[in-house]
Amino acid sequence: AQKVTQAQTEISVVEKEDVTLDCVYETRDTTYYLFWYKQPPSGELVFLIRRNSFDEQNEISGRYSWNFQKSTSSFNFTITASQVVDSAVYFCALSVRLYNFNKFYFGSGTKLNVKP
C-alpha cells in the first residue's frame, strides 16, 4: 500500500527563521516520484518540485531546499530565512504506477504560519 505521512499538522515560525517540513512515504515500488505543492491562502495548488526514485541528489532553489533519503523514506523540505509570503499549506505527494496511469497519494498537509 502507498501512503504519505506529514506528521506536522501546523508549524509557526517567526520571519527569517529556518523551517523544515517533514514528509515520510511508504511504497514497495522501486520506481516512484515525489512532489511538493504549495497551497497559499488564495487556494490554488502550486507545484514546487518533482523527484524520481533514482535521483537522491538534494536540490536547492533559492531559499528552498529538499532532502531526499531513500534509506529513511523521507523527502523533507526546508525553507531558509522564511518570509511571510511562505505562509501556506504544503503538501507532499507520492506518485506510483497503477494500471494505466500514475496515481498520486497526497499527505494531509502541513500548515506553515510565518509571523512578522
Added chain:
Amino acid sequence: DAGITQSPRHKVTETGTPVTLRCHQTENHRYMYWYRQDPGHGLRLIHYSYGVKDTDKGEVSDGYSVSRSKTEDFLLTLESATSSQTSVYFCAISRTSGGDTQYFGPGTRLTVL
C-alpha cells in the same frame, strides 16, 4: 503557469439538484483528473481521463460521473447533489501518466445546502 481554468469558481446549490463542473485546458495534455479536497482528507481522486472518451474511476467516485468529448474539456457531474459533496474541487492535468507532474486548476468551491 499551466493553462487550466475551472468554471464555475463558486457554486451554491440545493440537495437533489444536478451540478456540472467544467475544467478547460489549453496545454493539449492527454491526462486530466478531478479531485476533491476536504479537511482531514487531503486530496482524493474522483475520476480521471487518459484520452478523449476514455475515463476511469478514482477512489471516491460514487455519486459522480465524468465526460470528455474533447481533449481540452473534462466535465464532472453530480447527478443529484448531497451535502456530503460540499467540497473544493480541483481539476489537474498531466502530459503523460508516467510520473509526470500534475498541474492544478484554481479550484471550484461547491456548497450543497
